[in-house]
Amino acid sequence: MKIRVGVFFGGQSVEHEVSVITAMQAAAALDRTKYEPVAVYVTKELAFFTGENLLSIESFRDIPAALRAAQRVTLVRDGAEVHMTAYPPKKLRSSDMGVLHAALLAFHGTTGEDGCMQGMLETLMLPYTGCDVTASAIGMDKWAMKAAFMMNGVPCLPAARISRTEYYADTAAAAECAERGAGGSYPIIVKPYNLGSSVGIGLAHDRAELLTALEEALQYSNAAICERAITSLREINCSVLGDSDGARASVCEEPLGQEGFLSYADKYQGGGKGAKGSGSEGMRSLSRKVPAELTPEQTAQAQKLALDAFGAVGAEGVARVDLMLDTADGSFYVNEINTIPGSLSFYLWEHSGLSFTQLLDELLELAFKRRRRRDSLHFSFDVNLLANATLGGGKNGGKGGVKGGAS
Ligand SMILES: Nc1ncnc2c1ncn2[C@@H]1O[C@H](COP(=O)(O)OP(=O)(O)O)[C@@H](O)[C@H]1O
Ligand SMILES: [Mg+2]
Known part of the structure; x- marks a missing residue:
C-alpha cells in the first residue's frame, strides 16, 4: 500500500496564496510509486477540505467553486490511525474520507508555520514534516528568534x-x-x-x-x-536540511529585489512596483542568482551561519536561513529563519544535487523518524496515582491532599 500523504496548505495567513503554490509544486513532485498525495486545504476561515480537484492550481482561480466540488472534513485519531471524516457527517453513506499516514506541511505564515498546526498534528500523533511546535513558534516570532540566536552566539542585529x-x-x-x-x-x-x-x-x-x-x-x-537598516546590503539565503542528528547546507542564493528592500511584489509577482506577474511560480519567479557570487570563504561562512541558526532554534526538516551581508565592512548577520520556506527551497537543493522528489522523501523520512522517537518516550510512571486517590483535602489541602499519591 502506498503511504497516504496529506499535503496541508492554505490557512489564516497573509501568505495563504503563496502556500497554495508551494503545495501544488510539492504534490506534483512527490514520488508516486511510494506516496499518494491527498489535498488537505485549510481555508482562511480555518475549515479543512479535501478533494482531487484541490491538487490542481487551476481550481484556485475560483475558490468558492472549488470548495463546492470538494469535501469538508475533520481529522480524528481512530486506534492506530488518523482518518479524515466528512463534516457534517453523511447520513446514508460512510463519512470516512480515508486514512492519512503523514502530513507534508506547505503552509506559510500564521496558523500553519507558527506551531499551531504542528500542535494539532502532535495531538493527533500524525507524523508531519518540518519543525516541531517550539521551533516553529520561535521561527515565526522575530523577537524570540533573535533571543535564540543571541543565546547561541549567532550574529544578528540588536x-x-x-x-x-x-x-x-x-x-x-x-x-x-x-x-x-x-x-x-x-x-x-x-x-x-x-x-x-x-x-x-x-x-x-x-x-x-x-x-x-x-x-x-x-x-x-x-x-x-x-x-x-543596513544601507549597503546584499541578501544571501541558504537552505538547511536535517535535524539535530545531522544537517547540511545548500548552495547560497542572492535574491535580487528592485526596491529598497524586497517587497511582496518582488518576491511573488516577478518585479517591483506595479508588476503584474501571476505569481504562479512562487519563489521560483523571484529573480535570483544561484549560486550567489561569493568568495569560497564567504560561502563557507554563510553556510556555517545557516547551520548555526538552524541549530539555535532547534529546527528540523528543511528551512531557509536569510542572511544580510553588510558590504560596508563585510560582516554577515542572520536576519531570520523561515521554517517552511517558499517552494520548500527545492530550487536550492536542485543546485546542490538533490531533486525535489528526493528532498520530499527525506522530509517525510525525518517526519517518521521524529514520530518513532516520540513514540518511544514514556508518558506514565509505574505508580498509578489515581488508583486509591480521593479528593480528601484535609489538613494539607490541594496536591498534598490526594491520598495514595507518589509525591
Ligand atoms: N536590518 C535590515 N536592513 C536592511 N534591510 C532589511 C533589514 N531587515 C530586513 N530588511 C529587508 O526587508 C526584507 C524583509 O525583512 P524580513 O526580516 O526578512 O521579514 P519577512 O519575514 O517579511 O521576510 C528583507 O528581505 C530585506 O530586504
Ligand atoms: Mg524574509
Whole structure:
C-alpha cells in the first residue's frame, strides 16, 4: 500500500496564496510509486477540505467553486490511525474520507508555520514534516528568534520590540525606545514581529517616518521589531536540511529585489512596483542568482551561519536561513529563519544535487523518524496515582491532599 500523504496548505495567513503554490509544486513532485498525495486545504476561515480537484492550481482561480466540488472534513485519531471524516457527517453513506499516514506541511505564515498546526498534528500523533511546535513558534516570532540566536552566539542585529499597547500609551516613549534599541541612528527598519513576505515592513529615515512605519506595522501585528537598516546590503539565503542528528547546507542564493528592500511584489509577482506577474511560480519567479557570487570563504561562512541558526532554534526538516551581508565592512548577520520556506527551497537543493522528489522523501523520512522517537518516550510512571486517590483535602489541602499519591 502506498503511504497516504496529506499535503496541508492554505490557512489564516497573509501568505495563504503563496502556500497554495508551494503545495501544488510539492504534490506534483512527490514520488508516486511510494506516496499518494491527498489535498488537505485549510481555508482562511480555518475549515479543512479535501478533494482531487484541490491538487490542481487551476481550481484556485475560483475558490468558492472549488470548495463546492470538494469535501469538508475533520481529522480524528481512530486506534492506530488518523482518518479524515466528512463534516457534517453523511447520513446514508460512510463519512470516512480515508486514512492519512503523514502530513507534508506547505503552509506559510500564521496558523500553519507558527506551531499551531504542528500542535494539532502532535495531538493527533500524525507524523508531519518540518519543525516541531517550539521551533516553529520561535521561527515565526522575530523577537524570540533573535533571543535564540543571541543565546547561541549567532550574529544578528540588536533591536527593540514595541507593542501596540506601548505605542498608543506613550508614542514618544515608544519611539525613543525604538531608536535606542536600533542603535541610536537612522535609517531604521520596522517589521511586524510575526509575519513574512515583507508584509507591513517600512523604512524610516527620521522620527516622523518612524511613527508612520510603526503605525503601519502595528496594523498587521500586535508588536513591531525595530532595528538598524543596513544601507549597503546584499541578501544571501541558504537552505538547511536535517535535524539535530545531522544537517547540511545548500548552495547560497542572492535574491535580487528592485526596491529598497524586497517587497511582496518582488518576491511573488516577478518585479517591483506595479508588476503584474501571476505569481504562479512562487519563489521560483523571484529573480535570483544561484549560486550567489561569493568568495569560497564567504560561502563557507554563510553556510556555517545557516547551520548555526538552524541549530539555535532547534529546527528540523528543511528551512531557509536569510542572511544580510553588510558590504560596508563585510560582516554577515542572520536576519531570520523561515521554517517552511517558499517552494520548500527545492530550487536550492536542485543546485546542490538533490531533486525535489528526493528532498520530499527525506522530509517525510525525518517526519517518521521524529514520530518513532516520540513514540518511544514514556508518558506514565509505574505508580498509578489515581488508583486509591480521593479528593480528601484535609489538613494539607490541594496536591498534598490526594491520598495514595507518589509525591
Ligand atoms: N536590518 C535590515 N536592513 C536592511 N534591510 C532589511 C533589514 N531587515 C530586513 N530588511 C529587508 O526587508 C526584507 C524583509 O525583512 P524580513 O526580516 O526578512 O521579514 P519577512 O519575514 O517579511 O521576510 C528583507 O528581505 C530585506 O530586504
Ligand atoms: Mg524574509
